[in-house]
Amino acid sequence: MxxxxxxxxxxxxxxxxxxxxxxxxxxxxxxxxxxxxxxxxxxxxxxxxxxxxxxxxxxxxxxxxxxxxxxxGADAENYEEITYEGYGQGGVGFFIECTTNNPTRTVANVRAIFNKFDGNLGKNGELAFIFDRKGIFHLESTAVKMVWDEFEMEMIEAGAEDIDQDGNEVFITTAFEDFGSLSHRLDELKIEVKVGELQRIPNNIKEVNADQFKINMKMLDRFEEDDDVQNVYHNMDIKDEFLELL
CATH class of the missing domain: 1.10.10.200 (Integrase, N-terminal zinc-binding domain)
Structure with a gap:
């Protein structure tokens, strides 16, 4: 994989x-x-x-x-998308995507979470180079009603960079600029997608010790619990022995 x-x-x-x-x-x-x-x-x-x-x-x-x-409706919430970047324990980079109707509240909450776990809120653009923006499609293999080799070729021609399968789970990765064309091709083939979204994938991984891992995971949980936060990305190394600590 x-x-x-x-x-x-x-x-x-x-x-x-x-x-x-x-x-x-x-x-x-x-x-x-x-x-x-x-x-x-x-x-x-x-x-x-x-x-x-x-x-x-x-x-x-x-x-x-x-x-x-x-x-x-005329009374629709006026949401806007805002991103924040910062560092956790061990120099791990965190990229936070928010959708909010109150940026003042959102930045205060994000800063407070960083401070609580001895992290640091950075400047916008400071960590963008650490992450590659990719399109990710998650589907079940049973949704593919065609020969697998033909399906792979269709996806590659539509812009797929990677096609990973784990049991019945299939993940297709595409470049940011090819996200729309691959989504359109899946629609044309009538292949049902469970999740299709843009994600930020780290292009380098930061190693941490067990204590740093636990603190960073607590901070990650706090970010994900915040109502204004849509997605949180990091470049922390996830080791099997660390997962047992959760």
Whole structure:
């Protein structure tokens, strides 16, 4: 399996098990998608991806429809996307993506979490070079109704860089600029996607000791519990013996 796959498996997919947080995250994604491209699902690829993600997370259809209606109304929340960067224990880089209607509150919360765990909030752009922005699609192999070799060729031609399979789970990685074309090709092939999103994958890994690992994981949990935080990325080495400490 590729490095990007192992990173996702160790640190990201668990978020989709936190139902309340996941529904809130998708609701904000829907609001942003409607704001930028309108409420017509057929004419708005970003909104289609949000609905795919909602289905993959078992978000009730009524919730999705309410979120779209709310985002289309005159009293819709005015969300904006903001990113923050900083360091945790052992020099581990943290990249935090937020969607908020109150940037003052958000930056105060982010700074407070860094301070609580002896981390440091940095300047925007300071850590961007540590992460490569990639498109990630997560689906089940049973969703592929064609010969596997043909499927792989279709994905490669649409821009896939890596296709990783672990049992019934399939992860497709693509460059940021090819995310839209691969999403469109999956739609054309009528292949159901559980999750399709842009992620930041570390291009270098920082080793830490057990104590630093535990503190950084506590900080990660606090970030992910914050209502304004959509995604948190880091470049900490995840060792099997560390996972036993959780």
């Amino acid at each position: 590729g490095r990007a796959f192992e990173y996702r498996k160790a640190t990201k997919m668990a978020r989709w098990d936190k139902m309340a947080k996941t529904f809130s995250k998708i609701g904000k994604d829907i609001a942003l998608a409607v704001k930028s491209g309108g409420s017509d699902v057929e004419a708005n690829p970003a909104l289609r991806r949000c609905i795919q993600n909602a289905k993959g997370a078992n978000m009730p259809k009524d919730n999705v429809e309410r979120a779209i209606k709310k985002a289309s």
